[in-house]
Amino acid sequence: MTDRPTAMPLSCDEVRDLAAGFVLGALDRAGMAAVREHLAGCPEAHQEFAELGGVVPYLADSLEPVPPPTALGARMLAAVAAEASARTPRSVSPAGTGRGQAVGPTPAAGPASAGTPPPIRSVPATAPPVVSLDTERTRRRSPLLWVASIAAVLLIVGLAAWNVSLRHDLDGAQAYGAAVDRVLALAGTAGGQAAILAPAQPGGPTGIAAVGADGTVRIAMRGLAPTIGTEVYEAWVIGADKAPVAIGSFVPDAGGFGTMAAESAPTGPGVTIALTLEPTAGRTTPTPPVLSSGVAAGAT
Amino acid sequence: MNALSGPVPGRVASADDDADRLVLEHVAAGDHGEIEILYERYGAMAFALASRITGDAALAEDVVQDAFIGAWRNAGRYEKGRGSVKTWLLSIVHHRAIDAIRRRRATAELPEPDGGPTPEPLTLPDLWPEVAGRLDRDTVVAALLTLSDVQREALELGYFGGLTQQEIADRTGTPLGTVKSRMRLGLLSLRRVLVGDGPAADEGTTGR
Known part of the structure; x- marks a missing residue:
């Protein structure tokens, strides 16, 4: 019953x-x-x-408290900050009346705010919480925020990864999360760049790559189809000379997550990072199609 | 300040609850970083609860992260008449942890053909104000020990094990009606021990 x-x-x-x-x-x-x-x-x-x-x-209350791993708090807060900064522009501009509020203290005569100064902090009844504009402007100038905004884009990808992680292949998702943390850490170093690797086809692999000033490259991908036989996923750097250079190959785990690290990659401002599926490791020219790609951008 | 920082005998004043509400109001008003204050206060409780339910540290981390992000998103929907912020947070953790293990159990028993069911967006748990204010762990453990073994087992299998009453009945070879009454009597006994009032155990037998 x-x-x-x-x-x-x-x-x-x-x-x-x-x-x-x-x-x-x-x-x-x-x-x-x-x-x-x-x-x-x-x-x-x-x-x-x-x-x-x-x-x-x-x-x-009958349980003995168990301190969580220290990285967990940081990860949770980063996700919150990323989501907050991702939703701020939307939240601060209600129904097209308050565009000015998002970029500066220009009075906006919205229906509810006519004759009153623009709110520094708005508290929509139903919309998600928004952050203080002053805080937000300060953050926009800081490299940390830049990392946070990369994380915000990633969150769209990453939330899906959490959902995956809660029902399927926990270890893979966990490793992916850790790899993303390492990618973000590299992107946040001096001269570091990051690229969101977007799929060429809907449903294709997605992920993030970071390129360090010293040529270190880290990549974390999800949504990878299983490889067959000798097949590998190969990462390429495409610089100003347009010639793709293979920087490393990897195979995904059972959950479709894959991570890769390379050193001494030929990097420079605005390089493209691309991913292909190759019949064997060690190829020197990419086999079409490009599955995912993104252009690296720095904090400045 | 923090009830988790050390054992305090008996009930703890509700000043912490008021402070938590203030923090949550700030979170709802847009000071998103203040969720960290609640995480520092209750992260260890949350992780203990999630670990106990899931029996899996990695999954417990996911649950706790998910729960705090959910609490942050839904801070504006917290109603102070319905329990403390601490209870609210831990209820979200409980809810998510149960959800996670049931989903995993389901996928273990029945391989998903196409990636399985889409997880639902976080729903807020139902909760009621705590009957006795804050209590320290020793008080609660002692209260639980006053229950009969079968009552305690029924509560634990349900609350920590994520099993439904029917599943508990099946696994323990106990009639469903017996499981129901053990849970009910267990909760009533616990209430009586903790607050010294409440209906007698023999009162309120259902009309079935």
Whole structure:
């Protein structure tokens, strides 16, 4: 009875019977939804939920706290900062009335703000939180923010990776996340550049590459199809002379994640990083098609 | 200041709860970096909970990260009448951890043909205000030890094991109705021990 497969409405008695399971989260998805739906529309107080549910939080208090790995906090905060900075331009310009607010303190006569100074910090009722413009302008000048904005682009890719990681191939996603951290670290070094590797075809591999001033290149890719036989993925640097230079090959793991590091790559400002699938390692000219590519850009 | 920094006997004043609410208000108002304050306060609790539920440190990290990002995104939806910020945060962690292991269990039992179900966006958990304010760990552990073994087991399999009542019944060879009443009586006993009130255990048998 608990695991009813249908969304059949529950009676008050049935809901009371499921209350303990509900507050503990010990019903299946349909059961949880059915109870929630009943509670939302039921005129009865169903006091038993507060009675039983009010002690559930203490179950977590019975555990000894376990300090998480230090990198976790940094990763979480970087993701938050990246998402915040990615959504700021959108959030600060409500319905096309406040464009000026995003770039400077130009008064914008929006319907709600007529006659008042433009808000430094807006708190939309439904929109996501936005950051202070002053803070944001300061950050825009800092290399760290630049890394954060790369991370923001990556987040679009990366959120999908998390979702993958929660259901499938945890180790691969974990390694990918660590590789992305290393790529971002390299991109943030003096003279470092980063490139978002976008797929040539929808659904193709995506990732990020960083090029250090000393010719170090790091690449982290996801969405790679499995290789067959001797096939490898090969990374290429294409400089001003337009000649692709192979810098290294790799094969993806079972989850479609692949990482690569190379040294002494022929780098320069604005080089293109490209990825191809090659029949064997050691090729000196790329085999079309290019699967993913991106142009490296520096912090300045 | 931080209840996690050391054991405090008995109940802890709610000043921490008020401070947390203020932080969360700031987060909702756009000071996104302040989520770090909550992470510093409750990251270890969150990681302990996620690790206990998932039994997998890597997955626990994903869950905690996901939960705090979810809390940051939904800071404006926190309702202070429905429990402390700490409880709210840990409920999100609990919710995500259960979700993660159930999804993994499902994929282990039934290979996904096309990448499996799309994970749902974070839904906020249902919660109710804690009945007894903040309590330290020793108090809670002692309270749990007053329950009968079968009641404690039912609560733990549900809350930490991510099992549904039906799954617990199947695995322990216990009738579903018995599992339900063990959970219910276990929670009522816990409440009685923690706050010294609440309905008697023999009250409120359901009308079924």
